[in-house]
Amino acid sequence: ETGVTQSPTHLIKTRGQQVTxxxxxxxxxxxxxxxxxxxxxxxxxxFQYYREEENGRGNFPPRFSGLQFPNYSxxxxxxxxxxxxxxxxxxxxxxxxxxxxxxxxxxxxxxxxVL
Amino acid sequence: xxxxxQNSGPLSVPEGAIASLNCTYSDRGSQSxxxxxxxxxxxxxxxxxxxxxGDKEDGRFTAQLNKASQYVSLLIRDxxxxxxxxxxxxxxxGGSYIPTFGRGTSLIVHP
Numbered sequence: 001e002t003g004v005t006q007s008p009t010h011l012i013k014t015r016g017q018q019v020t021x022x023x024x025x026x027x028x029x030x031x032x033x034x035x036x037x038x039x040x041x042x043x044x045x046x047f048q049y050y051r052e053e054e055n056g057r058g059n060f061p062p063r064f065s066g067l068q069f070p071n072y073s074x075x076x077x078x079x080x081x082x083x084x085x086x087x088x089x090x091x092x093x094x095x096x097x098x099x100x101x102x103x104x105x106x107x108x109x110x111x112x113x114v115l
Numbered sequence: 116x117x118x119x120x121q122n123s124g125p126l127s128v129p130e131g132a133i134a135s136l137n138c139t140y141s142d143r144g145s146q147s148x149x150x151x152x153x154x155x156x157x158x159x160x161x162x163x164x165x166x167x168x169g170d171k172e173d174g175r176f177t178a179q180l181n182k183a184s185q186y187v188s189l190l191i192r193d194x195x196x197x198x199x200x201x202x203x204x205x206x207x208x209g210g211s212y213i214p215t216f217g218r219g220t221s222l223i224v225h226p
Contacts, residue, residue, distance in 0.1 A: 033213065040123075042203055042216035043159065056213050090158055096212070103149060104214065106158040 004107035006091050012113045013081050021076040021110045023091030031055070032074040033104060034066060035090040043090055049074055050096050078112075086114045116141050119206050121217035128224055134191040136202050136220050141185070144209020148180055150189045151203040153219065159203055163189065194224045 005024045013019050025032050031050045035043035045058035049068035063079040072093070078085055088111050092104035120139045128134045136150075147166055151159035163178040165171045165187065171178045177190040187206075191198055201221050205214035 035216075040218070042119075042121075042218040045213055045215065048213055056211070103161050103164055106160070109158050 004091055004093050004105055006089075006107035006110050008110055009108065010111045010113075012115060014115050015081055015083060017081050017114075018077065018079045019081060019112060021078075021089050021091075021112075023074045023076070023093075023107055025072045025074070025091075025093030026105050029093035029095050029105070030072055031094045031096045032068055032072065033092045033094070034074070034076045035092065036060075037088040037090055037109075039087075046076070081114045083114050086112060088112075117217075118142065118208070118215045119204055119217035121202075121204050121220045123218055123220060125221040125223050128194050128222070130194060130196060130224055130226050132194050132224075134194045134198065134222055134224070136189040136191075136204075136222065138187045138189075138204030138206075138217055139185055140187070140204075140206045142206070142208040143182075143185065145182075145185075145206045146209060147207035147212075147214075148178070148187045149205040149214060150176075150178060150187075151205060151216075153201045153203055155200070162202075191222075194222075196224050196226055198222060199224050 033048040034046040037043045047057040048055045052068045065077045068074045088109045091107045150163045153159045165178040165180045175192045179188045201219040203219045204217040
């Protein structure tokens with residue numbers, strides 16, 4: 001059973017640039033959630049995708065967007081990067097079934113630095 | 116009031132002691148509660164989940180839930196230096212399957 005994989009692991013961008021982060025969900029999972037974790041803070045929910053549709057969104061501006069593909073992998077795109085976007089971006093997959101969603105399995109994260 | 120509150124710590128305990136980590140939440144309709152452990156520079160990993168009032172034990176870990184007081188805790192018995200990490204409390208609000216995380220409590224177990 002493969003776990004959740006994220007790429008890239010580290011990247012540096014400058015203000016105003018755009019970034020795409022990628023995530024492959026754990027085998028058997030059909031739901032992907034993205035979280036932003038600033039230093040010393042807990043993960044903050046960005047959005048969740050189920051069956052290629054956005055299934056919930058946190059308090060993030062529209063320049064944060066995402067996609068889920070038929071193989072349940074996902075992308076997080078951030079446009080017009082700001083210094084405060086510097087954080088660890090965590091992808092988590094889970095299975096959504098008849099009894100609801102089970103617990104999250106996190107990837108190792110992508111650490112974004114915006115200069 | 117934040118949805119999920121935790122004392123950021125650090126909580127420092129000697130090896131072999133019981134570490135007690137606490138979390139309060141604001142939504143009375145919350146149904147699912149989780150504790151994740153996050154080592155420095157790593158991603159969170161699930162330790163325990165609890166859904167009903169009372170205690171749930173798994174090895175050295177015990178989760179305690181009191182919905183009336185909107186309080187959930189994690190006890191770690193016989194603490195080891197390898198338990199040193201940040202412990203994140205996460206809560207699914209009523210009607211939601213999306214967990215909201217607290218800021219985490221840093222635990223240091225010293226030899």
